[in-house]
Amino acid sequence: MMILSGDPPRSRVLTLVLIVIILALAATPFLFPGAKALNVAAKICVFAALVASYDLLLGYTGSVSFAHTMFYGIGSYAIAIALYGMGPNWAAVATGIVVGLPLAALLALAIGLFSLRVAAIFFAMITLAVASAFQVLASQLSWLTGGEDGRSFQLPELLRPGTVLIPKGLFGFEVNGRILTFYLVFAVSALMILALLRVVNSPFGRVLQAIRENRFRAEALGFRTVFHLTYANCLAALVAAGAGILNALWLRYAGPDTSLSFSIMLDILLMVVIGGMGTIYGAIIGATIFILAQNYLQALMGVASKAASEAGLPLLPGLLHPDRWLLWLGLLFIASVYFFPTGVVGRLRHDGGDKGAGASH
Amino acid sequence: MTDLAATDPLPKPKRDLAPILLPIALALVMIPLIGSPSTWLTLTAASLAMGMMIFIMASGLTLVFGLMDVLNFGHGAFIAVGAYVATLVFAPFAASIQADSLWVNLAVLAPAALLSMAVSGALGLVVERVLILPVYGQHLKQILMTTGGLIVAEQTLYALWGPQIIPMPLPTSLRGSFILGDVAIAKYRVLATLIGLAVFIAIQLVLNRTKLGLLIRAGVENREMVEALGYRIRRLFLGVFMTGSALAGLGGVMWALYREQVHASMSDELTVLIFVVVIIGGLGSIGGCFIGAILVAMVANYGGFLVPKLALVSNIQLMVAILMWRPRGLYAVTSR
Numbered sequence: 001m002m003i004l005s006g007d008p009p010r011s012r013v014l015t016l017v018l019i020v021i022i023l024a025l026a027a028t029p030f031l032f033p034g035a036k037a038l039n040v041a042a043k044i045c046v047f048a049a050l051v052a053s054y055d056l057l058l059g060y061t062g063s064v065s066f067a068h069t070m071f072y073g074i075g076s077y078a079i080a081i082a083l084y085g086m087g088p089n090w091a092a093v094a095t096g097i098v099v100g101l102p103l104a105a106l107l108a109l110a111i112g113l114f115s116l117r118v119a120a121i122f123f124a125m126i127t128l129a130v131a132s133a134f135q136v137l138a139s140q141l142s143w144l145t146g147g148e149d150g151r152s153f154q155l156p157e158l159l160r161p162g163t164v165l166i167p168k169g170l171f172g173f174e175v176n177g178r179i180l181t182f183y184l185v186f187a188v189s190a191l192m193i194l195a196l197l198r199v200v201n202s203p204f205g206r207v208l209q210a211i212r213e214n215r216f217r218a219e220a221l222g223f224r225t226v227f228h229l230t231y232a233n234c235l236a237a238l239v240a241a242g243a244g245i246l247n248a249l250w251l252r253y254a255g256p257d258t259s260l261s262f263s264i265m266l267d268i269l270l271m272v273v274i275g276g277m278g279t280i281y282g283a284i285i286g287a288t289i290f291i292l293a294q295n296y297l298q299a300l301m302g303v304a305s306k307a308a309s310e311a312g313l314p315l316l317p318g319l320l321h322p323d324r325w326l327l328w329l330g331l332l333f334i335a336s337v338y339f340f341p342t343g344v345v346g347r348l349r350h351d352g353g354d355k356g357a358g359a360s361h
Numbered sequence: 362m363t364d365l366a367a368t369d370p371l372p373k374p375k376r377d378l379a380p381i382l383l384p385i386a387l388a389l390v391m392i393p394l395i396g397s398p399s400t401w402l403t404l405t406a407a408s409l410a411m412g413m414m415i416f417i418m419a420s421g422l423t424l425v426f427g428l429m430d431v432l433n434f435g436h437g438a439f440i441a442v443g444a445y446v447a448t449l450v451f452a453p454f455a456a457s458i459q460a461d462s463l464w465v466n467l468a469v470l471a472p473a474a475l476l477s478m479a480v481s482g483a484l485g486l487v488v489e490r491v492l493i494l495p496v497y498g499q500h501l502k503q504i505l506m507t508t509g510g511l512i513v514a515e516q517t518l519y520a521l522w523g524p525q526i527i528p529m530p531l532p533t534s535l536r537g538s539f540i541l542g543d544v545a546i547a548k549y550r551v552l553a554t555l556i557g558l559a560v561f562i563a564i565q566l567v568l569n570r571t572k573l574g575l576l577i578r579a580g581v582e583n584r585e586m587v588e589a590l591g592y593r594i595r596r597l598f599l600g601v602f603m604t605g606s607a608l609a610g611l612g613g614v615m616w617a618l619y620r621e622q623v624h625a626s627m628s629d630e631l632t633v634l635i636f637v638v639v640i641i642g643g644l645g646s647i648g649g650c651f652i653g654a655i656l657v658a659m660v661a662n663y664g665g666f667l668v669p670k671l672a673l674v675s676n677i678q679l680m681v682a683i684l685m686w687r688p689r690g691l692y693a694v695t696s697r
Binding site for chain 2 (some may be wrong): 062064322
């Protein structure tokens with residue numbers, strides 16, 4: 001269990017579900033034809049990593065940050081601006097990574113240090129204010145970011161859909177640059193999630209949990225909580241920026257709606273809570289459920305809404321309109337915070353997990 | 362306290378004047394920078410009006426936090442609900458809104474505002490009972506629950522009214538400006554300033570001159586002590602929460618008239634603004650909230666005039682500056 005850092009899913013059902021999800025994601029290019037399935041799978045990968053990094057903050061240190069999309073956006077924009085400005089080559093990709101990641105970490109450090117100066121309770125509010133200012137800034141500095149339109153760019157030759165790596169004749173599938181990009185996204189996301197698993201199971205991660213449970217006591221034990229919290233913030237920002245880079249590479253675009261908007265922040269919150277806070281695995285479950293629902297449930301709601309309006313029912317067509325699906329997710333969110341604060345993973349572990357492993361945690 | 366035999370009065374608390382002088386100083390510094398006195402007057406009047414509206418919306422939030430340590434991230438929802446409810450009254454009485462008579466206009470405006478306050482207040486009751494009561498004392502869950510509430514409220518508004526922007530025309534008699542020499546001050550801004558001042562004075566009177574206010578202030582300072590003295594602070598809190606929600610609804614109507622449009626996304630936009638105000642003022646302080654609101658509005662107006670690009674992030678800069686000076690806001694009333 002080296003690769004899982006000694007923190008296995010600890011529930012048979014959960015293990016099974018995770019294996020199914022990961023195999024399905026890995027085999028998507030061959031199992032499910034069509035661009036939509038591949039897009040959904042790539043989005044699940046990116047968001048699993050993004051949500052896992054948010055879980056490091058929310059689930060493991062217990063601090064609510066509303067600035068997580070900002071770091072995600074920094075990653076997206078860094079790679080987009082680099083590839084847009086320097087042309088589709090690998091030097092531009094490298095520049096985007098070299099500029100984006102440290103920028104995100106520095107900003108996280110600044111926010112961390114500033115909000116430590118003020119009362120801890122302000123943290124959530126300050127991150128919200130900073131994130132909204134950043135969003136306005138990104139949409140106004142249109143010479144750099146392309147404003148509301150964002151920046152579309154071309155990928156290096158190797159990653160383009162037109163590049164055929166293995167022709168169709170060999171296995172019956174054509175492996176092209178698009179599929180290579182998908183596996184790049186898949187592999188990097190998986191690596192980031194495994195790295196986060198390593199972080200939360202290290203002594204450092206244990207201290208974070210101690211801070212979450214009782215900050216005063218952790219401080220009394222001699223841990224510099226300020227250092228630990230800021231460090232966790234920077235790590236989470238780095239992974240979020242990494243996820244942003246993957247997202248931009250996959251979409252070949254970065255704009256306010258896909259990488260900065262407040263609704264993405266809400267999506268992340270929903271995914272963490274539904275999946276299960278403080279588990280990392282919850283991120284994979286939450287992202288999968290949420291994005292599948294986002295892409296396929298909406299169609300179902302559209303059908304239901306039409307049926308309701310044809311039946312002449314009042315209000316129902318509006319409430320079931322596909323655009324209103326956040327309403328139902330919001331209700332689900334409140335219900336899950338109230339009834340299942342430990343999320344899907346917590347439920348599964350509690351019901352079917354072996355008690356021994358649970359107790360040692 | 363009445364048992365005190367000593368006739369000499371209790372020592373008065375020291376007055377902290379620096380925060381009060383801050384907006385005045387800021388306004389004075391701006392005179393030479395802006396140059397033209399008439400422009401300066403117009404901008405100052407605009408800041409005052411905007412500040413009052415923000416104050417009305419933010420006052421409930423700061424008291425709710427101060428009294429019960431509850432962080433309500435869904436406060437913005439009451440603002441949007443208030444604005445939408447007002448459109449319900451405005452739509453059937455469009456003719457009276459168009460009429461060029463102050464009294465006819467006010468006859469529609471006042472019931473609309475009152476209805477908005479009633480609906481927002483009632484919604485506050487539901488939110489407090491359903492969302493906040495189960496998670497007292499748990500900040501993380503409060504933030505999550507109320508954020509969820511904000512999503513649900515916003516989406517319900519979209520479902521009921523549709524996603525389009527609803528125009529909300531300013532009544533005819535409130536259009537235009539008062540012209541004094543070469544200074545033009547919009548009529549609606551004068552009205553907004555007056556209402557804001559009235560609300561501020563009313564809150565101050567209730568807080569400082571009534572037994573209810575005494576209990577609220579005592580609760581902000583030390584909740585357990587007030588409970589130990591036998592007062593049901595939960596009920597007191599519910600009252601404050603509903604009042605705060607109703608005021609947010611009133612603020613929503615005023616803001617909608619100021620912008621002359623209603624849209625559910627206004628709750629997101631204003632949430633950030635009132636958070637900045639509440640943080641600047643010091644959580645739980647009405648006076649701080651009032652000054653904070655005026656400061657935010659001044660920076661927005663003066664900044665927008667002098668350096669338009671800078672105005673985009675001016676709120677954050679103001680917040681950083683104030684918190685560097687006083688890490689717990691202008692007036693730190695709670696010990697938390």
